[in-house]
Amino acid sequence: xxxxxxxxxxxxxxxxxxxxxxxxxxxxxxxxxxxxxxxxxxxxxxxxxxxxxxxxxxxxxxxxxxxxxxxxxxxxxxxxxxxxxxxxxxxxxxxxxxxxxxxxxxxxxxxxxxxxxxxxxxxxxxx
Numbered sequence: 267x268x269x270x271x272x273x274x275x276x277x278x279x280x281x282x283x284x285x286x287x288x289x290x291x292x293x294x295x296x297x298x299x300x301x302x303x304x305x306x307x308x309x310x311x312x313x314x315x316x317x318x319x320x321x322x323x324x325x326x327x328x329x330x331x332x333x334x335x336x337x338x339x340x341x342x343x344x345x346x347x348x349x350x351x352x353x354x355x356x357x358x359x360x361x362x363x364x365x366x367x368x369x370x371x372x373x374x375x376x377x378x379x380x381x382x383x384x385x386x387x388x389x390x391x392x393x
Contacts, residue, residue, distance in 0.1 A: 267322055267390070270354035271301060274346065281342050282328070290329075296379070297330040297339045304385065319360050319389040329381040333371070340367070340382035347386055360389040 268288065276284045285298035302325050309318030326347070328339040350362040365385040372379050 267303060267306075267324075267355075267388075268301065270357065270359065270390070271324060271326075271388075273353075273355055274350060274359075275299060275343065278342070278346065281346065282339060294329075297328070297335055299339070299343065300327040300329060300381075301325065319391060322388045322390065323365070324386050324388055326384045326386065327381045328384070329379060331379065333369075333380045336369075336380040336382050340384060343384065347384075354388075354390055357390045360391070362386055362388045 272286050275281050275286050282297045282299045285295060287298060287300055288302065290298075290300055304323040304325050306323075307321040308316050309320075311317045326343055328336050328343055330336040330339060344364060344367075347362050348364045351359055353359070363386065365387050367382060367384045370381050370383060
């Protein structure tokens, strides 16, 4: 699942310069994207066999040193992911849609990190 997300986002160098991580690296270079799988829903038959598309909820955090830069990055990610259908690593994305979007910031000393957190519902044929 995550490999497909990285491939779809990394296709454009404008989207965080390819800096897409599952967790915040030590001494990060901003802007960047941090992601995590929030949950996975599978449709199974009575024998426990997956019989339908798998639905994932993915959180994508667009992080930057300024609020404007975080918002601009979030707009690029939204344009790339919302409504996406097609190749998704070794599977196919049937549909991707944004669910929520929130703004955050954190201050440590003089350093302020801003991020826009987006949650997407993604349906694939992944197991």
